[in-house]
Amino acid sequence: MATPNYSYEKRQKELAKKKKKEEKLKRKAEGKPDLPDDDTPDGDDAGGTPPPADPAP
Numbered sequence: 001m002a003t004p005n006y007s008y009e010k011r012q013k014e015l016a017k018k019k020k021k022e023e024k025l026k027r028k029a030e031g032k033p034d035l036p037d038d039d040t041p042d043g044d045d046a047g048g049t050p051p052p053a054d055p056a057p
Helices: 008-030
Strands: none
Touching: none
């Protein structure tokens, strides 16, 4: 069985990070807003109004 080439995997990871960073800098230079990193869509109870409280019996 062949041994895993960790240096190749590391290099690929570094290249992906570098590409992502360059794209982010390019977007900032163009003045476009960054895309959110989290998976929550906009307007999805992100710190807005709290849910209505249950009425006391």
